[in-house]
Structure formats: C-alpha cells, structure tokens
Amino acid sequence: MSYNPRTNYKGPAHERIAANRIVTDSNCWEYPGSPSNKYPTISHEGCYVTVHRYMYQHYKGPIPKGHYICHTCDNTRCHNPEHLYAGTPKQNAQDCVNRQRHAKKYDQETASKILAMRELTGMPGNTIAVHLGLSKSGVNNFLSKLGLSYQKGGYQRYVA
Numbered sequence: 457m458s459y460n461p462r463t464n465y466k467g468p469a470h471e472r473i474a475a476n477r478i479v480t481d482s483n484c485w486e487y488p489g490s491p492s493n494k495y496p497t498i499s500h501e502g503c504y505v506t507v508h509r510y511m512y513q514h515y516k517g518p519i520p521k522g523h524y525i526c527h528t529c530d531n532t533r534c535h536n537p538e539h540l541y542a543g544t545p546k547q548n549a550q551d552c553v554n555r556q557r558h559a560k561k562y563d564q565e566t567a568s569k570i571l572a573m574r575e576l577t578g579m580p581g582n583t584i585a586v587h588l589g590l591s592k593s594g595v596n597n598f599l600s601k602l603g604l605s606y607q608k609g610g611y612q613r614y615v616a
C-alpha cells in the first residue's frame with residue numbers, strides 16, 4: 457500500500473523527513489516544526505525522537521553511550537548527517553561556549569568554571585553561583601540557555 461509521506465505518519469521516518477525538509481543556503485537540512493522547538497521531533501515506531509538523533513543513527517550508526525549528537529553548523533534544527541557528530545556532554549557544552557553562542561555574559565574562563573562545576577558535581581545553579589561569587593539568576597540563565605537547567609531527577613539536555 458502506498459502512502460503520502462507528507463500526511464501519513466506511519467511511513468519510515470527518514471522518508472517523511474526527506475519529504476518535508478527545507479534545505480538552507482548553508483546546506484542545513486531543517487525539519488519544519490514549531491520555531492520555538494530547538495530540536496524538531498518526529499514519530500518513529502510509536503515514539504517521538506529528535507530528528508537529528510534519528511538521522512545520525514539512520515545514516516551513521518548507533519550513538520555511543522553517553523554521547524550527544526552535536527552540530528558542526530551550530531544550527532540545532534539541522535539534521536544533515538554531514539553536519540552531525542557524536543560528542544560528550546562536555547564537548548557539546550564547550551562547543552557552545554567556544555562559539556560564543558550563549559556565553560556573552562561570561563568570559564571564557566568563568567563559563568568553563570561554571571560548566572566544569574556543573575558537570576563534576578551536578579550542583580544546582582544557585583550553589584555554583586555562591587561558590588563562584590556570581591549572581592544566581594545569571595548562572596541559572598546561562599545554564600538554561602545551554603539546555604543544562606536543573607530538572608527533577610538531575611540535569612538533562614533536551615536532546616534525548
């Protein structure tokens with residue numbers, strides 16, 4: 457039985473992605489979705505998965521345990537396999553800092569200290585702020601922009 461990938465939600469996810477993708481000038485492959493959603497999702501075998509993680513697995517193979525799928529193009533909405541690589545949480549967060557994407561508020565040294573404390577101790581932003589003599593709202597804001605805000609059960613990035 458044939459199906460239309462634009463409307464049928466049961467077809468293979470990579471076909472639905474290919475049918476709906478938008479290719480940008482920088483050769484990023486974007487999947488439409490809510491503009492506020494940094495990581496578009498798609499249903500796959502009854503579950504919602506992020507498009508970029510799905511594409512990595514489909515074209516490049518399994519994601520190493522504990523790794524995130526990062527973007528060389530810095531476009532979180534992109535799912536071009538050529539722009540994706542598996543990195544550790546630290547690499548991923550550090551990449552954000554290196555590109556000055558979110559870290560304008562802090563210099564590189566301070567940003568690295570915050571990230572190191574967060575990763576090594578799992579401390580909430582408030583505690584890190586006290587240790588480093590920074591404002592609580594500033595640190596929490598910084599962490600949340602990196603997708604590292606505190607959630608029930610610990611810190612999570614919104615990429616799973």
Ligand SMILES: [Zn+2]
Nearest residue numbers: 484529534539
């Ligand atoms: Zn891209």
